[in-house]
Amino acid sequence: xxxxxxxxxxxxxxxxxxxxxxxxxxxxxxxxxxxxxxxxxxxxxxxxxxxxxxxxxxxxxxxxxxxxxxxxxxxxxxxxxxxxxxxxxxxxxxxxxxxxxxxxxxxxxxxxxxxx
Amino acid sequence: xxxxxxxxxxxxxxxxxxxxxxxxxxxxxxxxxxxxxxxxxxxxxxxxxxxxxxxxxxxxxxxxxxxxxxxxxxxxxxxxxxxxxxxxxxxxxxxxxxxxxxxxxxxxxxxxxxxxxxxxxxxxxxxxxxxxxxxxxxxxxxxxxxxxxxxxxxxxxxxxxxxxxxxxxxxxxxxxxxxxxxxxxxxxxxxxxxxxxxxxxxxxxxxxxxxxxxxxxxxxxxxxxxxxxxxxxxxxxxxxxxxxxxxxxxxxxxxxxxxxxxxxxxxxxxxxxxxxxxxxxxxxxxxxxxxxxxxxxxxxxxxxxxxxxxxxxxxxxxxxxxxxxxxxxxxxxxxxxxxxxxxxxxxxxxxxxxxxxxxxxxxxxxxxxxxxxxxxxxxxxxxxxxxxxxxxxxxxxxxxxxxxxxxxxxxxxxxxxxxxxxxxxxxxxxxxxxxxxxxxxxxxxxxxxxxxxxxxxxxxxxxxxxxxxxxxxxxxxxxxxxxxxxxxxxxxxxxxxxxxxxxxxxxxxxxxxxxxxxxxxxxxxxxxxxxxxxxxxxxxxxxxxxxxxxxxxxxxxxxxxxxxxxxxxxxxxxxxxxxxxxxxxxxxxxxxxxxxxxxxxxxxxxxxxxxxxxxxxxxxxxxxxxxxxxxxxxxxxxxxxxxxxxxxx
Numbered sequence: 035x036x037x038x039x040x041x042x043x044x045x046x047x048x049x050x051x052x053x054x055x056x057x058x059x060x061x062x063x064x065x066x067x068x069x070x071x072x073x074x075x076x077x078x079x080x081x082x083x084x085x086x087x088x089x090x091x092x093x094x095x096x097x098x099x100x101x102x103x104x105x106x107x108x109x110x111x112x113x114x115x116x117x118x119x120x121x122x123x124x125x126x127x128x129x130x131x132x133x134x135x136x137x138x139x140x141x142x143x144x145x146x147x148x149x150x
Numbered sequence: 151x152x153x154x155x156x157x158x159x160x161x162x163x164x165x166x167x168x169x170x171x172x173x174x175x176x177x178x179x180x181x182x183x184x185x186x187x188x189x190x191x192x193x194x195x196x197x198x199x200x201x202x203x204x205x206x207x208x209x210x211x212x213x214x215x216x217x218x219x220x221x222x223x224x225x226x227x228x229x230x231x232x233x234x235x236x237x238x239x240x241x242x243x244x245x246x247x248x249x250x251x252x253x254x255x256x257x258x259x260x261x262x263x264x265x266x267x268x269x270x271x272x273x274x275x276x277x278x279x280x281x282x283x284x285x286x287x288x289x290x291x292x293x294x295x296x297x298x299x300x301x302x303x304x305x306x307x308x309x310x311x312x313x314x315x316x317x318x319x320x321x322x323x324x325x326x327x328x329x330x331x332x333x334x335x336x337x338x339x340x341x342x343x344x345x346x347x348x349x350x351x352x353x354x355x356x357x358x359x360x361x362x363x364x365x366x367x368x369x370x371x372x373x374x375x376x377x378x379x380x381x382x383x384x385x386x387x388x389x390x391x392x393x394x395x396x397x398x399x400x401x402x403x404x405x406x407x408x409x410x411x412x413x414x415x416x417x418x419x420x421x422x423x424x425x426x427x428x429x430x431x432x433x434x435x436x437x438x439x440x441x442x443x444x445x446x447x448x449x450x451x452x453x454x455x456x457x458x459x460x461x462x463x464x465x466x467x468x469x470x471x472x473x474x475x476x477x478x479x480x481x482x483x484x485x486x487x488x489x490x491x492x493x494x495x496x497x498x499x500x501x502x503x504x505x506x507x508x509x510x511x512x513x514x515x516x517x518x519x520x521x522x523x524x525x526x527x528x529x530x531x532x533x534x535x536x537x538x539x540x541x542x543x544x545x546x547x548x549x550x551x552x553x554x555x556x557x558x559x560x561x562x563x564x565x566x567x568x569x570x571x572x573x574x575x576x577x578x579x580x581x582x583x584x585x586x587x588x589x590x591x592x593x594x595x596x597x598x599x600x601x602x603x604x605x606x607x608x609x610x611x612x613x614x615x616x617x618x619x620x621x622x623x624x625x626x627x628x629x630x631x632x633x634x635x636x637x638x639x640x641x642x643x644x645x646x647x648x649x650x651x652x653x654x655x656x657x658x659x660x661x662x663x664x665x666x667x668x669x670x671x672x673x674x675x676x677x678x679x680x681x682x683x684x685x686x687x688x689x690x691x692x693x694x695x696x697x698x699x700x701x702x703x704x705x706x707x708x709x710x711x712x713x714x715x716x717x718x719x720x721x722x723x724x725x726x727x728x729x730x731x732x733x734x735x736x737x738x739x740x741x742x743x744x745x746x747x748x749x750x751x752x753x754x755x756x757x758x759x760x761x762x763x764x765x766x767x768x769x770x771x772x773x774x775x776x777x778x779x780x781x782x783x784x785x786x787x788x789x790x791x792x793x794x795x796x797x798x799x
Contacts, residue, residue: 068737069736069737070722070726070736070737070740072798073722073723073726073739076603076606076610076798077603077606077608077798078610078797079603080599080602080606080610081599081602082637082797082798082799083637083799084637084723084799089602108504108507110506110507110508110726110727110731111730111731112730112736113733115733115734116730116734116736117736135601135602135604136601136604137601138597138598138600138601143616143617143619144597144600144601144604144616146620147597147600147616147619148594
């Protein structure tokens, strides 16, 4: 999955009825690695030049599914032929289980940059 | 010059004494050798008398053989010419077609100015010259075989061409078939040596006399260093190199005086028009491509930006603008009403959205605001070739000034200042605070993003950049690698402000450039005592890793940090895109793109080439101390490598 542009999908996501069972984060982790989500978004979902951060985002599973099926920007569409709604729900659960970043002020090297 | 095919024996140079005995031994018949062999197996006796045949062989004059020596080959004169051009170094992988010049450089020329650099691949030689120029601001000479050597070198030449970098390439060749001695020399000779790279060099010549060589060699230097700067090729014929040159003939040869051409500045009327558009703009924005050719280029760009309070969008092709400046990165294409592109090779790409990567075609749409004007100052408009398409899309612009941007900036700045009325000055100054706030927010956002995956393994590229910065920020440092493949983290976290702080990228995105360009740039930094830092992509290094040995052999101090993401990652993402598009096998993109199973041990590789190394490091907490230890090695004048297993980007 690539290059999420989340703002544009928030409103659409809320309109989609729940269609999947709760996600399995352990299976989501396997799928995250197997299907190459990390390639653009990083192993920790931190994002980078090739894709947006997807770790611990405020998007629900339906919103994620909606976006992956019809993404904007540079991300290709992933149809249900290559990844099912349930699998995306599992990936969403894994993304939600990821730890949020520390505050830069709590990381000495970044705190030094902030104070510059 | 005398050009007899069989030169008469020059007895002045004939080695006498021991060498004469050795020559006789070589000429001895087989029977005599057999006799000696038998004698070897006799019981040893004190002071044995020589046998009759041995005595005869040592006292009989040797059969006549032609012996070729000379005190002054033509290549000595070529070295005289080369020395007038002021090269510090010549990079070469040895090749028989330029053996004459090779010998003259190291003996007649004393291996100084230029000093010969031993390279293990011609692609490395060219890319070293490419990186060296970006620090030193002058060309390095490269020697290569006119056929097989040039074939190795060609991709690196194309990179230098697309990156507007002058590389001075001297090729060896045996032009005339009558002088070739063997099948090897026939296979290694070519009718038109430079033809293979003529599409991506600025000029070439194959002189057929030493006088012609002198003139062409000097002309080539001038052409290469006149903007737009590009690689050139001079073919040094092997016969010209190796045949003797008499003192009388040498006295007739002249080496022309080198006078460099000034860079072409823009037409005055056009520059005045550009100044008018910029001063009257409400939100002018500058896109910086390959602007700064010298340290003065950075100062001029700062002056222009501050005069107009125009933000800079830096393409990172050169060290153009200080990254901590409040105008750095504070603008957007869509927000500008006048865009000024300075040495931007593909302005179209900057003013249009990109077609999604998994679609072909030209679906891009203009992203500038309606009515926005576009101005370009571009030396590429003065020099075009057809075959290779690095010139990009046709730019629909409102004012195109065919000129060198840096040379044009002083006039443009003056004209802008003349046109700024008190009213315009108030408007211009009024946007300064807003732009500074955008710049501040950008930096704050970058630091917040760097915190994500801070403790992750593999190591995040943000963490790697921050750990490096922590160790080098108080040193006189130089980043001798690109930013593209590490999400631009050094550009986002470090303070770049000196001309040598950054060398830009490949030019034509030809992978394999990174390691040798870094070594060449680090070599240029060596005499200034700078700490050169190379963030080295793993896929790039594997094209010609022997350049690590060149760095170790020539004691080139540099810190190499492996960005070891264990893949040709850009291609991995592309294949993933294609699989998603084809709706199949998105789990198979690693096939043909991943560099794993087995993982390559880069620390061991560096050690094999004689370089200090540590790693692989996958715990981010181990990175800082390892970098510190490596810098201690670099400060002693040696290269070092830390292998870091990293996040993809």
